Amino acid sequence: MAAKWRPLIDKITGEFTKSLLVSAWFMFLTFPLMVIKVRPLERTIEWRWMNLVYIGVGAFFLSFIWRYLMSRKDGGGSEEEGESWQKKAGLRIRTDKKIYLPGLAAVVAFIVIFPFIFSGYQTQIMISALMYVMLGLGLNIVVGLAGLLDLGYVAFYAVGAYCYALLNHHFGVPFWIALPLCGALAALFGILLGFPVLRLRGDYLAIVTLGFGEIIRLILENWNEFSFGPSGIAGISRPDFFGMELSLREHTIYLYFIIVMLVLFTILVVSRLRNSRIGRAWIALREDEVACQAMGIDKTKTKLTAFALGATWAGLVGCIFAAKTTFINPASFTFMESAIILSIVVLGGMGSIVGVMIGAFILILLPEYLRAFSEYRMLAFGAAMVLIMVFRPQGIISGIRQRYEFHRAGQPEGTR
Amino acid sequence: MKPTKPALDVRALKMDFGGLRALDNIDLQIYHGEIVALIGPNGAGKTTFFNCITGMYEPTGGDMIINPVEREPVRINRLKPNVVTEHGLARTFQNIRLFHKMTVLENVMVARHCRTKAGIAGAIFRDPKTRKEEKEMVDFSYGLLDKVGLGQFVNELASELPYGAQRRLEIARAMATEPFLLLLDEPAAGMNPKETNELDRLIMRLRNEENISILLIEHDMKLVMSISDRIYVLDYGKMIAQGTPSEISEDPKVIKAYLGETFDA
Numbered sequence: 001m002a003a004k005w006r007p008l009i010d011k012i013t014g015e016f017t018k019s020l021l022v023s024a025w026f027m028f029l030t031f032p033l034m035v036i037k038v039r040p041l042e043r044t045i046e047w048r049w050m051n052l053v054y055i056g057v058g059a060f061f062l063s064f065i066w067r068y069l070m071s072r073k074d075g076g077g078s079e080e081e082g083e084s085w086q087k088k089a090g091l092r093i094r095t096d097k098k099i100y101l102p103g104l105a106a107v108v109a110f111i112v113i114f115p116f117i118f119s120g121y122q123t124q125i126m127i128s129a130l131m132y133v134m135l136g137l138g139l140n141i142v143v144g145l146a147g148l149l150d151l152g153y154v155a156f157y158a159v160g161a162y163c164y165a166l167l168n169h170h171f172g173v174p175f176w177i178a179l180p181l182c183g184a185l186a187a188l189f190g191i192l193l194g195f196p197v198l199r200l201r202g203d204y205l206a207i208v209t210l211g212f213g214e215i216i217r218l219i220l221e222n223w224n225e226f227s228f229g230p231s232g233i234a235g236i237s238r239p240d241f242f243g244m245e246l247s248l249r250e251h252t253i254y255l256y257f258i259i260v261m262l263v264l265f266t267i268l269v270v271s272r273l274r275n276s277r278i279g280r281a282w283i284a285l286r287e288d289e290v291a292c293q294a295m296g297i298d299k300t301k302t303k304l305t306a307f308a309l310g311a312t313w314a315g316l317v318g319c320i321f322a323a324k325t326t327f328i329n330p331a332s333f334t335f336m337e338s339a340i341i342l343s344i345v346v347l348g349g350m351g352s353i354v355g356v357m358i359g360a361f362i363l364i365l366l367p368e369y370l371r372a373f374s375e376y377r378m379l380a381f382g383a384a385m386v387l388i389m390v391f392r393p394q395g396i397i398s399g400i401r402q403r404y405e406f407h408r409a410g411q412p413e414g415t416r
Numbered sequence: 417m418k419p420t421k422p423a424l425d426v427r428a429l430k431m432d433f434g435g436l437r438a439l440d441n442i443d444l445q446i447y448h449g450e451i452v453a454l455i456g457p458n459g460a461g462k463t464t465f466f467n468c469i470t471g472m473y474e475p476t477g478g479d480m481i482i483n484p485v486e487r488e489p490v491r492i493n494r495l496k497p498n499v500v501t502e503h504g505l506a507r508t509f510q511n512i513r514l515f516h517k518m519t520v521l522e523n524v525m526v527a528r529h530c531r532t533k534a535g536i537a538g539a540i541f542r543d544p545k546t547r548k549e550e551k552e553m554v555d556f557s558y559g560l561l562d563k564v565g566l567g568q569f570v571n572e573l574a575s576e577l578p579y580g581a582q583r584r585l586e587i588a589r590a591m592a593t594e595p596f597l598l599l600l601d602e603p604a605a606g607m608n609p610k611e612t613n614e615l616d617r618l619i620m621r622l623r624n625e626e627n628i629s630i631l632l633i634e635h636d637m638k639l640v641m642s643i644s645d646r647i648y649v650l651d652y653g654k655m656i657a658q659g660t661p662s663e664i665s666e667d668p669k670v671i672k673a674y675l676g677e678t679f680d681a
């Protein structure tokens with residue numbers, strides 16, 4: 001009887017001592033900072049021993065919980081279960097009309113009335129969240145599908161924004177004409193970046209694309225005659241609505257619906273691309289470059305289409321960004337931006353559309369509503385990222401592949 | 417029976433890695449409809465030979481020429497791997513290289529890439545032509561999977577298949593590129609005797625029904641002896657013997673190279 005419990009008791013005592021050690025270590029580390037308080041003016045030292053106790057107890061419990069969760073995770077089983085549960089739920093939601101239709105109707109209704117029931121400020125935040133959804137879905141093509149780690153994605157965003165800003169500033173080109181041009185120009189830049197990095201993979205590719213992003217930003221910052229340098233471009237026109245005069249609020253609502261339509265368009269295109277001849281080639285490239293080439297896929301072409309198509313979305317969003325803020329300068333296109341977009345893709349789940357959308361909402365809306373916590377905002381954000389990456393390394397939602405139903409041998413029928 | 421021109425004609429092939437000569441003056445011919453085996457001790461250079469003819473390595477010297485049926489001969493030196501595949505050479509890998517996170521069906525569909533056309537516009541608008549091509553691709557791939565006995569696994573992820581099935585999926589995937597010469601790198605490695613038996617029959621069936629030639633690297637001598645028409649033996653980068661299974665199993669040079677290993681033809 002006792003022998004049966006022996007391993008468990010050993011394990012718990014083991015974890016207990018380990019957690020004690022962790023808490024002691026933390027108390028030692030934070031001692032100078034949290035316990036000793038020197039008042040130079042009064043020339044006194046205050047010893048705040050209570051802080052030491054708080055840290056000790058806190059570190060002990062956190063470490064214990066962490067160890068418990070980790071052991072559960074490594075124990076396996078539970079994760080597999082979670083995965084198949086997700087699969088089943090996903091399939092159910094997509095196939096069962098009773099769940100699917102009312103859900104869809106509710107979502108559509110909410111999206112339509114959103115800008116009318118919430119304030120202009122809320123709508124603005126929603127617009128930027130939706131912009132990041134589009135950026136995330138675009139980068140998802142490059143990183144999630146084709147597996148090319150691109151840390152300079154913001155460069156294409158900048159290209160789109162400056163394309164519209166400059167065209168509008170110099171020639172008064174309206175938004176709707178500039179939008180496709182921005183997409184096309186960004187695609188061109190995608191190919192331009194693609195060529196030199198064709199042979200690179202993984203870390204090397206990441207470094208070079210990072211450099212590319214910085215180069216574009218530095219050019220914009222320093223080439224005053226072309227881009228007006230750090231002072232940027234102001235007075236960019238908002239999207240025109242059949243030549244009618246709109247108030248600021250109406251403009252916001254209009255822009256909201258533009259971005260909603262564009263997000264829907266993006267989802268449609270990306271989901272179709274994903275299950276197409278080209279999309280499968282991207283995924284094959286991600287999975288195994290050597291085998292992919294051996295199966296007759298042109299690596300060069302496939303990589304370039306991924307870069308170009310990914311960049312197109314950044315260009316489109318850049319154009320919207322310029323139209324939304326009516327003012328742009330290079331400070332909006334720093335590496336931080338690329339990092340956030342990449343985080344959206346990784347956090348949401350590489351290759352998954354719903355995952356990327358959830359990722360974008362979490363990463364953009366959460367910090368917005370966490371403003372109350374002001375300085376702890378980024379800390380909480382970082383902690384959330386680390387936790388998700390430890391417990392769901394594949395992202396919140398992992399990409400699901402299309403299923404095909406075959407009714408009789410030789411009589412296949414694709415289900416879309 | 418043998419037509420005049422070999423399907424694959426390799427002459428004086430050399431491959432150097434720095435100072436190491438991995439392949440030294442290799443001559444090898446495969447005629448249409450033949451099953452040829454390439455054997456040799458570990459590190460003899462068999463996989464290197466495959467990598468050379470499939471364009472993954474650029475050989476240091478020699479000629480590699482293919483003569484597809486009813487088409488002009490092509491010299492395949494310096495061609496990219498995907499172009500070689502388009503010309504009708506398809507291979508499998510010694511260490512399985514499937515696309516793990518794709519379904520079994522998709523693995524085969526990927527290999528149809530070089531025989532289909534749909535572009536970005538087709539993917540986005542899904543016009544009738546693209547839909548038809550896609551449907552044909554699905555049908556074709558399913559047919560192939562059925563043929564290698566993986567019909568019930570179409571929607572599984574490739575990584576979830578049992579080992580033997582993964583090897584067969586690699587063969588189906590290679591077949592989907594419609595090759596006239598199939599290159600198999602140790603297809604029976606890690607299989608149990610029952611699976612090896614099935615593989616034996618599968619290879620024979622592919623040759624007979626699909627009108628292809630097969631070059632296989634294999635360590636399982638029973639399999640090699642039972643299915644090959646001819647055997648080439650490679651040792652330390654040199655071709656030390658070639659001939660029918662019975663000739664090879666009596667060749668003293670081969671027995672010496674394989675000292676310790678027994679033949680049971």
Ligand SMILES: Nc1ncnc2c1ncn2[C@@H]1O[C@H](COP(=O)(O)OP(=O)(O)OP(=O)(O)O)[C@@H](O)[C@H]1O
Binds near residue numbers: 438457459462465
């Ligand atoms: N890319 C490479 N760079 C340097 N040396 C290589 C390379 N590829 C193969 N070699 C060397 O070439 C020789 C032949 O290797 P190869 O893989 O062709 O052997 P093999 O006959 O396939 O052996 P096995 O039966 O173990 O698969 C070995 O000595 C190997 O170390």
Ligand SMILES: [Mg+2]
Binds near residue numbers: 462463464
């Ligand atoms: Mg080998």
